[in-house]
Amino acid sequence: MEYRKLGNTDLQLSTVTYGAFAIGGNMWGGNEKQDSIAAVHASLDQGVTTIDTAPFYGFGLSEELIGEAIKGKDRSKIQLLTKFGLVWDGSNQGKGEYFFDASADGKNIPVYKYASKANIIKELEESLKRLGTDYVDLLQLHWPDATTPIDETMEALDTLIRQGKIRAAGVSNYSLAQLQEAAKTIQLASNQVPYSMLNRGIEQDLVPYTIEHQIGIIAYSPLERGLLTGKYFRDAALKADDHRNGYFGQFSADKVKAFLDSITPLAKNKKASLAQLVLRWTTLQPGISIVLAGARNAEQAVQNAAAMNVQLTTAEIGYINGELEKVYSGQAV
Structure with missing residues (x-):
């Protein structure tokens, strides 16, 4: 494993x-507790020391499972990244910005974006309890909240750093303008944003800014929630309550399949899966600090970690980029 x-x-x-x-289960067709814990253990065994979660994932379940999985482990060798700012339990008392209705146990649950100082403090204490720790390595705003001034949110994060409850502060899904506004109050550590072979919009303005100002980019959905593994063009099926039934609709299946077919020989030559080749390519792009890769079981976790064993030459990266250019239109293909 490589560390950055x-x-x-x-x-x-x-x-x-x-x-x-x-592993939170909601929006992903459920989960299996023991498989989820085994996936975390396998990740740690393979040198994946960093875990990214959020209260919203499974309405607290993801954090609880991680807390159980790392119990008894050396906390100083594990980096816990979590978030705040998505409220679903009504504790916001009507404040914040309505986001969407999440589905759980056949019910629709209204979710709000809410990043007030009081809510940040409340959510962090709840996360610490679920995770079984007294500090978080990186606390991130999950989604921007238009009803709370950015400086209020950033001042709260700065206070938590000084209190020692978090080691660093980050954001997620922030635009360039929002990063620039936040910089008036705090030096952010990172911005977690969607980035993949099929979604490269951040390369235009966000990446140059973050490189210049020493802000890390945490790339989420590098495999486009499994689409770039190629398995959904074979025999994999999605459960009815899996959000990817709709999510995959934004892409041209024919174009994606043609691209994956074009790089499959390279993956085979490297004795790697498509997923491993895609993950490795993503880690090598300018400005990208780390990439998030989910795993529902130990086998998937081991495969994800092994992506770092794939060695790509400049020429091979150029070949992949050339194949992407055939289908890439500036937006998700």
């Missing part, structure tokens, strides 16, 4: 980071 410094902090994170959205 995050932004201007002293955090050293595993380049492949365990993404814990799917």
Whole structure:
């Protein structure tokens, strides 16, 4: 495994980071507790020391599973990344910005974006309890909240750093303008944003800014939630309540398949899976600090970590980029 410094902090994170959205179960067709814990254990065994989660993932379940999985482990060798700012339990008392209705146990649950100082403090205490720790390595705003001034949110994060409850502060899904506004109050460690072979919009303005200002980019959905593994063009099927039934619709299946077919020989030559080749390519792009890769079981976790064993030459990266250019239109293909 390779480890990288995050932004201007002293955090050293595993380049492949365990993404814990799917083990929360909601929006992913459920989960199996023992498989989820085994996936975390396997990740740690393979040198994946960094785990990214959020209260919203499974309405607290993802954090609880991680807390159980790392119990008894050396906390100083594990980096816990979590978030705040998505409220679903009504504790916001009507404040914040309505986001969407999440489905759980056949019910629709309204979710709000809410990033007030009081809510940040409340959510962090709840996360610490679920995770079974007294500090978080990186606390991130999950989604921008238009009803809370950015400086209020950033001042709260700065206070938590000074209190020692978090080691660093980050954001997720922030635009360039929002990063620039936040910079008036705090030096952020990172911005977690969607980035993949099929979604490269951040390369235009966000990546140059973050490189210049020493802000790390945490790439989520590098495999486009499994689409770039190629298995959904074979025999994999999605459960009815899996959000990817709609998510995959934004892409041209024919174009994606043609691209994957074009790089399959390279993957085979490297004795790697398509997923491993795609993950490795993503880690080698300018400005990308770490990439998130989810795993529902130990086998998937081991395969994700092994992506770092794939060696790509400049010529091979150029070949992949050339094949992408045939189908890439500036947006998701």
